[in-house]
Amino acid sequence: MAAIKVHGTPFSTASARVLATLYEKEVEFEFVPVDMKAGEHKKESFLSINPFGQVPGFEHGDLKLFESRAITKYVANEYAEKGTDLVCGDSKKKAIIGLWMEVEAHQFDPVTSKLTWELAVKPMYGMATDKAVVEENEAKLAKVLDVYESRLAKSKYLGCESFTLVDLHHLPNIHYLMGTEIKKLFDSRPHVSAWIADITARPAWSKVLAMQKQQ
Numbered sequence: 659m660a661a662i663k664v665h666g667t668p669f670s671t672a673s674a675r676v677l678a679t680l681y682e683k684e685v686e687f688e689f690v691p692v693d694m695k696a697g698e699h700k701k702e703s704f705l706s707i708n709p710f711g712q713v714p715g716f717e718h719g720d721l722k723l724f725e726s727r728a729i730t731k732y733v734a735n736e737y738a739e740k741g742t743d744l745v746c747g748d749s750k751k752k753a754i755i756g757l758w759m760e761v762e763a764h765q766f767d768p769v770t771s772k773l774t775w776e777l778a779v780k781p782m783y784g785m786a787t788d789k790a791v792v793e794e795n796e797a798k799l800a801k802v803l804d805v806y807e808s809r810l811a812k813s814k815y816l817g818c819e820s821f822t823l824v825d826l827h828h829l830p831n832i833h834y835l836m837g838t839e840i841k842k843l844f845d846s847r848p849h850v851s852a853w854i855a856d857i858t859a860r861p862a863w864s865k866v867l868a869m870q871k872q873q
């Protein structure tokens with residue numbers, strides 16, 4: 659069986675999503691660091707994997723993929739029998755999981771990515787945070803989290819009663835935002851707060867954080 663290669667950096671939220679999935683599925687892979695500061699992701703060798711010049715890139719034999727959520731779905735299905743079942747249930751349950759994956763991608767990710775950029779990434783590079791962008795997206799996130807609070811009051815995890823890709827996809831942005839003033843939005847919602855404590859304690863996620871520390 660051909661080896662899996664993940665091209666990226668564990669600090670990138672999209673790369674971290676793929677790494678967490680591989681660790682959950684207990685699938686071996688080779689990590690190929692991409693030096694984004696040196697612009698390696700815009701060079702021809704990387705563009706042959708992701709023509710948009712963004713990490714992560716993924717290779718499994720002659721299969722080349724990009725877009726983190728497409729990669730995590732491939733890994734979860736290809737290795738269905740290994741590690742954690744990340745897609746649980748019959749087709750109706752899978753439809754609900756699909757729905758919440760769309761919610762993460764279209765409601766949660768756009769606002770949390772902006773907040774992560776403004777509050778976690780920009781300060782690391784000595785750049786000034788745009789307070790207006792924070793205010794606007796904080797208000798949007800509060801509304802999204804109200805929906806999550808009500809969903810999590812009825813279901814232990816967002817997709818179904820067990821941990822799935824839906825929950826995993828949230829981990830990277832939550833990780834960054836828990837170190838910022840946005841933490842208060844999560845902490846003030848008891849079911850959201852318990853869900854975050856649960857999903858961030860997963861051993862697979864700790865392995866991604868350990869990769870960040872090694873870089």
Ligand SMILES: N[C@@H](CCC(=O)N[C@@H](CS)C(=O)NCC(=O)O)C(=O)O
Nearest residue numbers: 670671672711712713714725726727
């Ligand atoms: N939707 C893409 C987003 C990929 C993405 O935005 N990657 C960022 C790092 S998290 C990147 O490569 N940024 C550099 C750039 O856009 O030039 C995915 O989920 O894979």
